[in-house]
Amino acid sequence: MTQTPKKSRGLGRGLSALMSDVAADSAGQSQPMRPDQVVPIEQVQPNPDQPRRTFGQDALSELAASIEEKGIIQPLIVRRTPGADHQYQIVAGERRWRAxxxxxxxxxxxxxxxxxxxxVLEIAIIENIQRADLNPIDEAAGYKxxxxxxxxxxxxxxxxxxxxxxxxxxxxxxxxxxxxxxxYLTGGQLSAGHARALVGHxxxxxxxxxxxxxxxSVRETEKLAKKGPAIKRRSVPGAPVPKDADTVQLENELSASLGMKVTIDHPTGSEAGKVVIGYRSLDQLDDLLRALSGG
Incomplete structure (x- = not known):
């Protein structure tokens, strides 16, 4: 049985306010929030579904040194742990808790x-996206x-x-x-600019x-990708004609832009063709209709 996708809630209730709390975790925040209360550290536990699993030890040590000197300037965002009295689960701020x-x-x-x-899961993903040291692939995966x-x-x-x-x-x-x-991109051997030039190739x-x-360089990469030799493919009667790299790249761009699967059927040598857009839910169809109507 196919599961019905969750209806969009406009990024959660009250999430805009929480976004400012998450952003306050960055250095240089001049207006710390006033905490609701102060609790024993052993009563606070991390979110087991937190997407971020690694924390740089050097950065944690630096933050710990700052906390030893100045204390925790910005309070952690928590919720009460379901089914446990006087226990709290971290929604945002696990770095500060570890430090x-x-x-x-x-x-x-x-x-x-x-x-x-x-x-909580939604917020954890968004907090992860806000990290300054996040690589492009992990950031893109968060959006996805x-x-x-x-x-x-x-x-x-x-x-x-x-x-x-x-x-x-x-x-x-x-x-x-x-x-x-x-x-290669995650490991820092390629930049996002290099990788974008290779999309669809x-x-x-x-x-x-x-x-x-x-x-x-990125500019040299772009030139290399454009002049790269096309692979010769053996023609098989009745087999679909492979799409050229430009068409595949355009499909990828439209799919990423709309958040929906886009297929382009453009016969070689023809001025006409068709674009097929697949949607997963009625909500996505509504979003598509609004986008097409300029709404």
Missing amino acids: AQIAKLHDVPVLVRDYDDTE QLMDRFGHTQDKLSQALGKSRSHIANLMRLLTLPQEVQD DQAVRLAREIIQRNL
């Missing part, structure tokens, strides 16, 4: 919020999770997260690259290796 343990603090300031399990799990559109994400729609669309295009190329892996070996 506070290193600094041997006995108590931590908290803001108590009322969020259900779905909203928000769209796939919660039915959000790129427009809604753009408005709530303060990111341009083109930024979100361009990052999500990177998820269409072969896994090896994504690994049928020789993306070979070109990525050449780019790394020759230490090419």
Whole structure:
């Protein structure tokens, strides 16, 4: 039985206010929030569904040193742990909680919020996206999770997260690259600019290796991708004609922009063709109709 996608809730109730709380975790925040209360640190536990599993030890040590000197300036965002008295689960601020343990603090300031399990997961993904050290692939995966799990559109994400729609669309295009190329990008061997030039290219892996070996610039990569030789394919009667790289790239761009599967059928040598857009829910159909009507 097919599960009905969750209806979009406009990025959760009260999430805009929470976004400012999450942003306050960054250095230089001049207006710390007033905590609701101070609780023993052993009564606070991390969210088991937190997407972020690794925390840089050097950065934690630096934060711990700052906490030892100044205390926790910005309170943690927590909710009461379901079914447990006097226990709290972290919604945002796990770095501060970990650093506070290193600094041997006995108590931590908290803001108590009322969020259900779905909203906690949603917020955890969004907090992860806000990280300054996040690589492009992980950031794109975060956007994809928000769209796939919660039915959000790129427009809604753009408005709530303060990111341009083109930024979100361009990052999500990177998820269409072969896994090896994504690994190069995650590992820092390629930049997002290099990787964007390879989206839709049928020789993306070979070109990525050449780019790394020759230490090419983004502009040189773009030229290389455009002049790369096309692979000759044997014609098989009745077999579908392979799409050229430009058509595949355009499909990927439209799919990333709309958040829906887009297929382009453009016969070689013809001026006409057709575009097929697949939607997963009636909510997505409504979003598409609004976009087409300019609404």
